[in-house]
Amino acid sequence: NAGVTQTPKFQVLKTGQSMTLQCAQDMNHEYMSWYRQDPGMGLRLIHYSVGAGITDQGEVPNGYNVSRSTTEDFPLRLLSAAPSQTSVYFCASSPDRSGQPQHFGDGTRLSIL
Amino acid sequence: QKEVEQDPGPLSVPEGAIVSLNCTYSNSAFQYFMWYRQYSRKGPELLMYTYSSGNKEDGRFTAQVDKSSKYISLFIRDSQPSDSATYLCAMSPYNNNDMRFGAGTRLTVKP
Numbered sequence: 001n002a003g004v005t006q007t008p009k010f011q012v013l014k015t016g017q018s019m020t021l022q023c024a025q026d027m028n029h030e031y032m033s034w035y036r037q038d039p040g041m042g043l044r045l046i047h048y049s050v051g052a053g054i055t056d057q058g059e060v061p062n063g064y065n066v067s068r069s070t071t072e073d074f075p076l077r078l079l080s081a082a083p084s085q086t087s088v089y090f091c092a093s094s095p096d097r098s099g100q101p102q103h104f105g106d107g108t109r110l111s112i113l
Numbered sequence: 114q115k116e117v118e119q120d121p122g123p124l125s126v127p128e129g130a131i132v133s134l135n136c137t138y139s140n141s142a143f144q145y146f147m148w149y150r151q152y153s154r155k156g157p158e159l160l161m162y163t164y165s166s167g168n169k170e171d172g173r174f175t176a177q178v179d180k181s182s183k184y185i186s187l188f189i190r191d192s193q194p195s196d197s198a199t200y201l202c203a204m205s206p207y208n209n210n211d212m213r214f215g216a217g218t219r220l221t222v223k224p
Binding site for chain 2: 004031033040041042043044045048090094097098099100101102103104105106107109
């Protein structure tokens with residue numbers, strides 16, 4: 001049972017480039033989310049999904065897009081990377097949106113030059 | 114003012130010490146209270162969670178929630194070097210996955 005899998009683990013981009021961070025879970029969880037973690041800021045919610053075909057914005061959505069075509073996958077897209085998006089990105093999932101704890105992947109470290 | 118406040122430390126203790134980690138919060142709607150442990154270059158790992166007020170014990174770990182004071186704690190007994198990590202508190206309302214995190218406390222347990 002792999003849990004939540006994120007790829008790639010590391011990535012360096014130039015300003016203005018686009019890329020997609022991948023997230024997959026094998027627990028049949030309905031709820032999936034993306035967070036960014038910055039020093040002294042804790043984890044902040046970017047986007048979330050309560051099921052296939054349903055997504056919504058979190059606390060810091062600007063500059064990011066998401067889609068959810070299957071229960072298992074929830075990719076995060078950076079449309080035009082900016083240095084302010086340098087961060088560690090975590091994907092998480094939980095069985096539903098009842099508020100129960102979420103389970104995290106090991107993150108993608110992203111540097112924007 | 115942040116919705117969840119957590120002292121970032123760092124906190125350094127000798128092996129075998131009792132560790133107390135704390136968070137305060139302002140949103141009275143929070144009902145689920147979690148503690149995550151995060152090792153360097155890894156994702157947060159769920160350590161303990163409680164629903165509403167009260168205590169919960171799991172081995173060397175005890176989580177306490179005092180909703181009247183909006184204060185949660187994690188106690189680690191007989192701390193080990195393997196407990197060295199960053200500890201994140203998190204909380205969310207009932208029927209809502211809008212989870213809010215503390216900034217994390219970095220703990221080092223010295224042999």
